[in-house]
Amino acid sequence: MLPAPSDLAMLGGAPAVPRGLPAPRWPMVTDADEAAVLNVLRGGALTSVGRGDNEVARLEREWAAYCAVGHAVATSNGTTALALALAALGVGPGDEVVVPALSFVASALAPTHVGAVPVFADIDPEHYLVDPAAVRAAVTPRTAAIMPVHLHGLPADMAELTAVAGGHGLAVVEDAAQAHGARYRDTPVGGLGDLGVFSLNASKNLPTCGEGGLITTDQPELGRRALLLRQFGEDLSTDERVYVSATAGFNAKLSAVQAAFTRSQLARFEATAAGRERAVRRFLDRLGALPGLVPPRALADRTHAWHLLRFRIDPAAAGLDVPAPRLRAALQRALRAEGVPVGPYQVAPLPAQPLFADGGGWRPAFPPVPVLDPAATPVAARTIEETFVLQKVHLDPGNDGLLDRYATAAEKVWEHLTVLAEYADRMDYRPPWARPAGRRVRPVAEGAR
Ligand SMILES: Cc1ncc(COP(=O)(O)O)c(C=O)c1O
Known part of the structure; x- marks a missing residue:
């Protein structure tokens, strides 16, 4: 029970964001996108295999140019793109790949798909990016590659990470799944x-309009190998397809319909990103004024693609003596009741995922079995407990009005901060990864990952 009356929606007051507003949509689908897709359907060149130019090859050229690299290879999704990138490097059974302890699970699955072992490195508590010192400590004689993740859209510390890799002769695969267009020291991600x-x-x-992925590289041989691996191990650069496989390839192709849709999105990508930058910064300025709420920020030497917005709760900065995980849980509940769809993004550090931690669906093909101890990556665990995330809504710059409503809702919640701190102290608290058995983890927005 709360000690004071309140107009908080979680206590029965009217929500700050009215119910029944149209659900925000992403991606924005324009007439041009529809025309691009129809054009492919009517033209009949539906795959990436046909002779001559096609939508997939055009997308690859455009994306390579955008990332300022020599080669791009389009794939069926980002997870297969990660596996193909590792396979192109020759990473396989017996090898280890250093992966951040906080990321989407695909970053850790990709090494397993080529028979390698993911080894987890902790993150930094401020920007949630893999900590180069932790990567250095995770390197063993079996390490073949490191996979920095540009998490939430902010590039990892690539100068430090490539120095670690260079010192040990390791390959670097950037997981830029969330960071299209972000730059590190003026170089676009994907070329670092x-x-x-x-x-x-x-x-x-x-x-x-569905699933797809892209691999980038400036090294012709890696680009050639990625192409072979996408196409059953076949070399399609000859005049006629001869159905000869040179390597154990995948079928990881992107369809021409998907490529055409993405090309159409790419034509206005910069304008959309600039609009998002303005809307997000205005939103973050308002939220950053709330004591104890720490918004994400870009860094002087890199830009942020603002794919996800992660907020940390710092009770001490608000003059409160309550554990941050509890206050985060109480604030998340209050904000959601007001109509602000914040929630966890990743309910556990990757090494605590059942597939790794409980002897679940995966066993490394080759010993030794690595130590997969979530306690070894405490910053990732603490981050999950002390933060919440806003997803997707802010991607469309046209949703700036909705972001204003969210900011107003947060200001309302903050007016009740001391009451919520008392509530937090007494509430039944469980960390995000300790949900009752069988209960589904609710996504924060429809279709959210
Ligand atoms: C960091 C990261 N890596 C990899 C992936 C995998 O991409 P896809 O869903 O296209 O397979 C995602 C997608 O959510 C991601 O966020």
Whole structure:
């Protein structure tokens, strides 16, 4: 029970964001996108295999140019793109790949798909990016590659990470699935490691109308190998397809319909990103004024693609003596009741995912079995407990009015901060990864990952 009456929606007051507003949509689908897709359907060149130019090859050229690299290879999704990138490098059974402890699970699955073992490195508590010192400590004689993730759209510390890789002769695969268009020291992500990987999933900043991915590289041999691996191991550069497989390839092709949709999105990508930048910054300025709420920020030497907005709760900065995880849980509940769809993004550090932690669906093909101890990555665990995330709504700059409503709702919640702190102290608290058995983790927005 709360000690004071309140107009908070979680206590029966009217929500700050009225119910029944039209659900925000992403991607934005324009007439031009529809025409691009129809054009492919009517033209009949539906795959990436046909002779001559096609939509997939055009997308690859345009994305390579955008990332200022020599080669791009389009794939069926970002997860296969990561596996292909590792396979192109020759990473396989017996190898280890260093992966951040906080990321989408695909970053850790990709090594397993090529028979390698993911080894987890902790993150930094401020920007949630993999900590180069932790990566250095995770390197063993079996390490073949490191996979920095440009999490939430902010590039990882690539100068430090490539120095670690260079010192040990390791390859670098950038997981840029969330960071299209972000730049590190003026270089676009995707051109900072040996290979870069992007997701074109419909939830991403550069989406397709479904699933897709892109690999980038400046090294011709890696580009050639990625192409072979996408296409059953076949070399399609000859005049006629001869159906000869040179390597154990995948079928990881992107369809021409998906490529055409993404090309159409790419034509206005910069304008959309600039509008998002303005809307997000205005939103973050308002939220950053609330004591104890720490918004994400870009860094002087890199830009932020603002794919996800992660907020940290710092009770001490608000003059409150209550554990941050509890206050985060109480604030999340209050904000959601007001109509602000914040929630966890990743309910557990990757090494605590059942597939790794409980002897679930995966066993490394080759010993030794790595130590997968979530306690070894405490910053990732603490981050999940002390933060919440806003997803997707802010991707469309046309939703700036909705963001204003969210900011007003947060200001209302903050007026009740001391009451909520007392509530937090007494509430039944469980960390996000300790949900009652069988209860589904609710996504924060329809279709959210
Ligand atoms: C960091 C990260 N890596 C990899 C992926 C995998 O991409 P896809 O969903 O296209 O397979 C995602 C997608 O959510 C991601 O966020």
